[in-house]
Amino acid sequence: MIVAFSIGVYAFRYMNLLYRIFLYQLLAYILIFILANVVRLILSQNNLPINNQWVYNLSMPIETGLLTWAVYEYFKASKGKIWIWIGYLIFITILVTELSIKGIWILSNHGYIAENILLLVLYLLVLYAHFTKQNGNWQRSPELWICLGIVLYCGGVVPYFSLINYLQVSYPKVNSFLYYFIIDGLATLRYLLLALGFWFVRSNAIILTPNPSLSNREGPEVSIEPNDFNDLKH
Numbered sequence: 001m002i003v004a005f006s007i008g009v010y011a012f013r014y015m016n017l018l019y020r021i022f023l024y025q026l027l028a029y030i031l032i033f034i035l036a037n038v039v040r041l042i043l044s045q046n047n048l049p050i051n052n053q054w055v056y057n058l059s060m061p062i063e064t065g066l067l068t069w070a071v072y073e074y075f076k077a078s079k080g081k082i083w084i085w086i087g088y089l090i091f092i093t094i095l096v097t098e099l100s101i102k103g104i105w106i107l108s109n110h111g112y113i114a115e116n117i118l119l120l121v122l123y124l125l126v127l128y129a130h131f132t133k134q135n136g137n138w139q140r141s142p143e144l145w146i147c148l149g150i151v152l153y154c155g156g157v158v159p160y161f162s163l164i165n166y167l168q169v170s171y172p173k174v175n176s177f178l179y180y181f182i183i184d185g186l187a188t189l190r191y192l193l194l195a196l197g198f199w200f201v202r203s204n205a206i207i208l209t210p211n212p213s214l215s216n217r218e219g220p221e222v223s224i225e226p227n228d229f230n231d232l233k234h
Helices: 002-010 017-045 053-074 079-102 109-133 142-170 172-208 226-233
Strands: none
Touching (some): 017 142, 053 109, 079 109, 109 142, 142 172
């Protein structure tokens, strides 16, 4: 996470709006992570029940909104881009409905599943669109690695959170293993791929930038007249 943010800041000057949105989302996640741990620390020091799930409930619309905005930016020239925000509104409806029933202090399980289903579908569409129009060196494409990280993470979260309550009751040890493997493991992979994407943003821009020392190099001017070609033939 910190590695991805550091490389993102390093590559910021070469980013267009799409890549900067991903960096903004990462910054939002870091701030949310810090806030959640500060709340946890304060509660533990005061011998109060530790509950920071409300932080993550409030963060869902922010993080999902930024990632949805990135997809909208990618498809901004497409006619059907309005459906992107319709999907986001469906997620918000599910989240608000569950929070109104269960309260903000309990993690919105269905809201989190809806969030990851939305992002999984959107970023699979981005990957499909990117591969169908990619003609060059796809291995150096920042969109590929950034989207792949999101797809892998969301693809693992959706089935796990759909069964998390059952696993916790029936197989608590398995549930604990899967939690660390999926939530922590795939999150680490996601942000490593994000860091790789940011790195390619910078390296690709440097490769495409002409070198002024070469373009402005002074040297003798050589002019060839049309008749000179006839002399070269002989």
